[in-house]
Structure formats: C-alpha cells, structure tokens
Amino acid sequence: MEWLFGIKYKVWIINTNSKSELYLWENFKTIYPNINSLLEISEKSAYIRTFQSYEYENKWLGxxxxxxxxxxxxxxxxxxxxxIDLNRKLQFYSTEIWKPDWNFCCENGKSPNLYFNLYNYENLSYLKEGIIIAIPKKLVKSNLEIIEKNLVEIKKKIKNSTISEKERTWKPSGEFLNNIEDMNPQEMKKIISEKGSA
Structure with missing residues (x-):
C-alpha cells in the first residue's frame, strides 16, 4: 500500500550559511565516512546523481x-x-544519493531506503549549503544510536551549521507530489526556522 499512503520518514537538514564548499573533495571527504556509515544500515546498492553545469549553458554535465x-x-x-577554462564558470547545484538507485525507485513505484541531498544555494542569504538526510521511521527506530552518532559528527564537521528535523511522507508516483526530493528552499527555510534547530 506504499503507492497509496506513502512511507513516513524522519528528515534532517544540516545547514550552514557559511561558505563551506562541501562539493569539493577536500571538504566532502570529511563527511564521506559518516554518510557511508549511514548507508550501511540498509541493504541494496546506493547510487549518486549530481547536478552541475557551466554558467549560461542549459545542460547538465555528464x-x-x-x-x-x-x-x-x-x-x-x-x-x-x-x-582549465577561464571563460566558463562551473556551477554546483546538488548531489543526491539514493539507496536503492533513483531509476529503480521510479520504475517500481518505490520510495528509497535512504536519501541524501547535498545542496548549494550560493545566492541565498538564509540557506547556503548543507545536506538533507531522509530515512524511513522504521529504519530510524532500529538504528537510532548509529544515526544520531553520525548526525552529530556531520554537524561538527560542517562549520557554523545547525541541524533541524521533521517528519515527512514520501509517496511514490509518476506525478509531481512535492516529495522529499522536491523540497524547495522556502520549505527548507521553514523547517530550519520552526523545528528544533540546534
């Protein structure tokens, strides 16, 4: 009945308004072990989707x-x-991690076991960089200690960051339903402002 009612998730947003450049390996590698540890609480393989482009070019890089x-x-x-290309600026928008992969979830009408979104809004003052972490509540319940440990460590490694949480439903569908992967900056700002930022 997942297709009808969806699945309840715990969603965390670890956000910083400081320039952290988490999309660079020298910075991302500090939180890589924590994300890897969280991915290990579920079976299946995880896959990466990244959204990057050159400024003024209307296509994603392959x-x-x-x-x-x-x-x-x-x-x-x-x-x-x-x-080295001085005439083109490389722009990073986001990197998603899906477990199982995005294609499997879409083709089979399934929501993921785990979902991460490393985001970058360089032109916003209230929401700069950070990571969204979404895990089904049933997985959270059985892995709470390891989840909390890694969340605390990620927050410590991202300078000047806050952590906020919310419960959210993910309902697989071929239509746009404003699921977790569709959250926009306004909704993220609301979560950060109203729910348990620390």
Whole structure:
C-alpha cells in the first residue's frame, strides 16, 4: 500500500550559511565516512546523481552511472574542476544519493531506503549549503544510536551549521507530489526556522 499512503520518514537538514564548499573533495571527504556509515544500515546498492553545469549553458554535465564508492565520489567532486577554462564558470547545484538507485525507485513505484541531498544555494542569504538526510521511521527506530552518532559528527564537521528535523511522507508516483526530493528552499527555510534547530 506504499503507492497509496506513502512511507513516513524522519528528515534532517544540516545547514550552514557559511561558505563551506562541501562539493569539493577536500571538504566532502570529511563527511564521506559518516554518510557511508549511514548507508550501511540498509541493504541494496546506493547510487549518486549530481547536478552541475557551466554558467549560461542549459545542460547538465555528464558523469555516467555512479555507484556509491570513494572513487565515484572523487569523480563527481573533481571531474570538471581539473579543466582549465577561464571563460566558463562551473556551477554546483546538488548531489543526491539514493539507496536503492533513483531509476529503480521510479520504475517500481518505490520510495528509497535512504536519501541524501547535498545542496548549494550560493545566492541565498538564509540557506547556503548543507545536506538533507531522509530515512524511513522504521529504519530510524532500529538504528537510532548509529544515526544520531553520525548526525552529530556531520554537524561538527560542517562549520557554523545547525541541524533541524521533521517528519515527512514520501509517496511514490509518476506525478509531481512535492516529495522529499522536491523540497524547495522556502520549505527548507521553514523547517530550519520552526523545528528544533540546534
């Protein structure tokens, strides 16, 4: 009945208004072990989707299919940054981690076992950088200690960050339903403002 009622998730937003450049490997590698630890609470393989482009170019840059591992995390954080092109600015929007992968979830009408979104809103004053972490409540209940430990560590590693949480339903569908992966900056700001930021 997942398709009808959806699944309840705990959603955490770890946000900073400081320039942290979490999309660079030298910074992302500090929280990589924590994300990896959280991914291990569920079976299936995790996959990465990243959204990057050059300024004024209306297309996403290609990275190929990326299974979760250190090599592919180095790939999405570095691939186009090694190219010297003074006329084009590389822009990072977000990187998602799905377990199981996004294609499987969409094709089979399933919500993910775990979902992460590393976001970057460089032009907003109230929401700069951070990570959304969404885990089904039943998984949270059985893995609470390891989840809380890693959340605390991620927050410590992201300078000047706060952590907020909310319960949210994820209802798989081919239509736009404003699921967790669709949250916009206004909704994120509301969660950060009203719910248990610390």
């Amino acid at each position: 990275f190929g299919r990326m299974k979760w591992n250190e090599e592919n995390n180095i790939k999405w954080t570095k691939k186009y940054r090694n190219e």
